[in-house]
Amino acid sequence: MDNIFALWTRGIESERGFWTRWFETKGLEWPDDYTERVRAQRELDPWLQKILRESAVDAPVSNGKPRFRVLDVGAGPLSKIGNFMPDADLEVVAADPLAFIYSDLVDRHGINPGVRTQFAPAEDLSVFFTPSSFDLVHCSNALDHSFEPLRGIIEMLRVVKVGGTIILGHARNEAENEKYEGFHQHNFDVDDGRFIIWNKKERVVVEHELPVEFEIQNTMNNHYVTNRIVKRSEFRDRDDCRRRDERLRKIYEQVIRAMSDR
Ligand SMILES: C[S@@+](CC[C@H](N)C(=O)[O-])C[C@H]1O[C@@H](n2cnc3c(N)ncnc32)[C@H](O)[C@@H]1O
Numbered sequence: 577m578d579n580i581f582a583l584w585t586r587g588i589e590s591e592r593g594f595w596t597r598w599f600e601t602k603g604l605e606w607p608d609d610y611t612e613r614v615r616a617q618r619e620l621d622p623w624l625q626k627i628l629r630e631s632a633v634d635a636p637v638s639n640g641k642p643r644f645r646v647l648d649v650g651a652g653p654l655s656k657i658g659n660f661m662p663d664a665d666l667e668v669v670a671a672d673p674l675a676f677i678y679s680d681l682v683d684r685h686g687i688n689p690g691v692r693t694q695f696a697p698a699e700d701l702s703v704f705f706t707p708s709s710f711d712l713v714h715c716s717n718a719l720d721h722s723f724e725p726l727r728g729i730i731e732m733l734r735v736v737k738v739g740g741t742i743i744l745g746h747a748r749n750e751a752e753n754e755k756y757e758g759f760h761q762h763n764f765d766v767d768d769g770r771f772i773i774w775n776k777k778e779r780v781v782v783e784h785e786l787p788v789e790f791e792i793q794n795t796m797n798n799h800y801v802t803n804r805i806v807k808r809s810e811f812r813d814r815d816d817c818r819r820r821d822e823r824l825r826k827i828y829e830q831v832i833r834a835m836s837d838r
Contacts, residue, residue, distance in 0.1 A: 580761065581830035584723040587759035591721075592677050595653055599685045613654035616690040620646070620658040620666060627741050628664065628712055634739060635711065638665045647671060647710045647735060648691075649698050649728070650718020653678035657714055659690045671696035671704065672718075698728030700823070705735045708810065712736070716745040721759035725773050726780055729805070733788055736807050744803040748796060751775055766796045771803050787811065 603610025612618065619625075628644045635642035643665040648655040651670035659668040668691050672678060675695040682689050696704035698719055713732045719725045732742045746764045747753065754760035756775075765772045771782040771794045782803075783792060789809035795802045813819065 579833065580723045581827075582834040583761060584759060585834040587721070588674065588677075590758040591674060595678065595681060599653075599681050609656070613656055614687050616688050617660050618658040618690065620661050620668070624657060624712060624714060624743065625661055627743070628661070631711060631739055631741065632664075641665045643667075644711045645669065645709060646712045646714065647701075647705065649701065649713060649715040649732065650721065651691075651693050652718070653681050653693060654687070654689055655691050655693065656716070669705070669710075670694065671701065673697040698722045699724045699731060701728075701731040702734040703820070707734050708737045710736050711740045713740070713742045715743070717747065719744060720746045720750050720762045720764050723761070725762050725764075726782065726785055729782060730785075730787065733786065733790070733805070733807050734811060738807050738810055740807055742803070742805040742807070744801075744805075746801050748799040748801050764801045766794045766801055769794060771801075
């Protein structure tokens with residue numbers, strides 16, 4: 577993690593400022609987005625519904641309908657994907673490391689969120705959610721704001737079921753566009769069909785780093801990178817306590833370093 581976590585903590589205030597203004601102005605330049613997101617019940621994004629239906633064969637059934645669990649990672653204060661599916665029993669969970677800030681904001685503005693965002697950074701999803709428990713994991717415009725995006729993808733693979741899908745959608749090379757300010761420390765790109773995460777220090781081909789079997793499709797349209805990853809095998813180290821201990825030690829160090837850098 578080096579000092580990337582300390583750098584990340586410096587982006588918190590600017591993200592809080594953005595969402596504070598977003599609530600105060602009812603959506604900044606995106607009033608329609610605001611009106612949509614504050615509705616307590618919204619139909620799930622049609623593309624995500626289609627992906628779920630395609631994988632419905634193995635889904636458990638409740639009240640005659642397939643039961644699906646969907647996780648929106650880095651959801652912000654009000655997840656944008658929707659939370660209702662007419663022909664399925666759908667549970668949508670929204671996660672974000674700034675959940676405490678967002679909870680205050682929605683309460684202060686008297687909004688009843690259909691799905692209240694819970695605390696969980698992408699990098700440690702399996703500490704907060706049961707491994708292999710989601711049919712679909714979605715993340716838009718958020719993983720490139722995280723401190724370790726590759727780890728975030730691996731953690732998404734941990735919490736999605738075998739046969740389940742991860743959908744990532746991000747603006748191409750956002751750290752470059754945003755001049756490495758705030759949370760913008762990583763660029764996502766597609767090069768020769770492969771999914772690349774890079775910044776001034778490193779360049780990773782995501783396909784080379786994933787520790788389970790998977791299928792991946794990487795597309796780029798109008799400078800927007802979309803990755804669709806299907807998990808095809810289970811992790812071998814599901815109950816590895818040493819992995820957790822090592823992680824906890826690093827997080828402690830990084831939190832204290834971040835606080836002392838202020
Ligand atoms: C631009 S907002 C996007 C919110 C939402 N996904 C959307 O599309 O409207 C970026 C979000 O990424 C979140 N984020 C930052 N670091 C993260 C991390 N390590 N794990 C998960 N989300 C993170 C921020 O807190 C913020 O809510």
